Amino acid sequence: MKYSIDRKNGLISSMTVSDSSPHGARAKPAPKWPTLVREQSRSPRNYLGTIAMGLTETAPLLTMNRAPAEWDGVDPGERARRLSRAGVPAVGVRIRVNDEGEVCARSNHVFEGYWNQPEETATAIVDGWFHTGDGGYREGAYVAISDRKKDVIITGGENVSSIEVEDCLFQHPAVAEVAVIGVPDEKWGEAVKAVVVLDPAANVAAEDLISWVKSQKGSVNTPKTVDFVDAIPLTAVGKHDKPTLRKQYWGGRTRAVN
Numbered sequence: 001m002k003y004s005i006d007r008k009n010g011l012i013s014s015m016t017v018s019d020s021s022p023h024g025a026r027a028k029p030a031p032k033w034p035t036l037v038r039e040q041s042r043s044p045r046n047y048l049g050t051i052a053m054g055l056t057e058t059a060p061l062l063t064m065n066r067a068p069a070e071w072d073g074v075d076p077g078e079r080a081r082r083l084s085r086a087g088v089p090a091v092g093v094r095i096r097v098n099d100e101g102e103v104c105a106r107s108n109h110v111f112e113g114y115w116n117q118p119e120e121t122a123t124a125i126v127d128g129w130f131h132t133g134d135g136g137y138r139e140g141a142y143v144a145i146s147d148r149k150k151d152v153i154i155t156g157g158e159n160v161s162s163i164e165v166e167d168c169l170f171q172h173p174a175v176a177e178v179a180v181i182g183v184p185d186e187k188w189g190e191a192v193k194a195v196v197v198l199d200p201a202a203n204v205a206a207e208d209l210i211s212w213v214k215s216q217k218g219s220v221n222t223p224k225t226v227d228f229v230d231a232i233p234l235t236a237v238g239k240h241d242k243p244t245l246r247k248q249y250w251g252g253r254t255r256a257v258n
């Protein structure tokens with residue numbers, strides 16, 4: 001069973017299923033990218049329904065998003081962009097984005113703390129606000145996630161959103177699956193690297209994908225290198241396991257910051 005960005009295996013949102021799984025219907029993570037949302041909404045199976053964001057620590061729902069009737073006449077690209085947002089706060093939930101750009105939440109179902117881990121709890125909950133670890137911003141009532149804070153790539157002093165680069169690469173017809181991470185670079189501190197699973201029928205060079213991103217996102221966001229792999233490691237819940245992926249390139253270092 002592939003993660004949601006795999007074009008080969010059906011449609012996935014936070015509460016949708018892929019009928020290609022040998023284990024039957026399974027809930028999977030929400031799509032991260034407007035491109036994927038647009039493809040899913042156009043599919044005959046169109047499993048896109050309600051998109052939700054939450055964490056184990058929030059038991060788990062914080063926001064919800066769906067396409068209201070007022071969006072029926074909206075351009076498909078803009079509609080997909082709107083649907084790729086995390087959504088509006090659920091009933092009883094308050095959301096704010098702090099000065100560091102991190103999404104914070106409070107409600108009566110946010111956890112009280114980590115068991116026997118007071119230091120971690122003090123970091124996660126500050127003045128009653130739970131820090132989600134997600135970077136984001138507000139668009140009116142809506143919350144949009146830009147990236148996990150730990151997944152933001154700092155290259156040459158510039159912040160690069162891995163999600164934004166992944167979305168750009170996923171628009172290329174040869175790309176079936178992609179994860180973007182930062183890797184050590186002596187000149188830039190970190191360099192953008194794309195790890196790509198190609199469509200079985202595709203044949204494309206790394207230079208082609210690099211040029212593809214550069215033409216749309218500019219030099220800062222462009223991967224310096226592209227690695228082609230058969231599969232990208234996943235977590236138990238089907239998300240890209242970026243910590244495991246990064247270890248392949250940060251091995252032997254005491255910290256994953258260059």
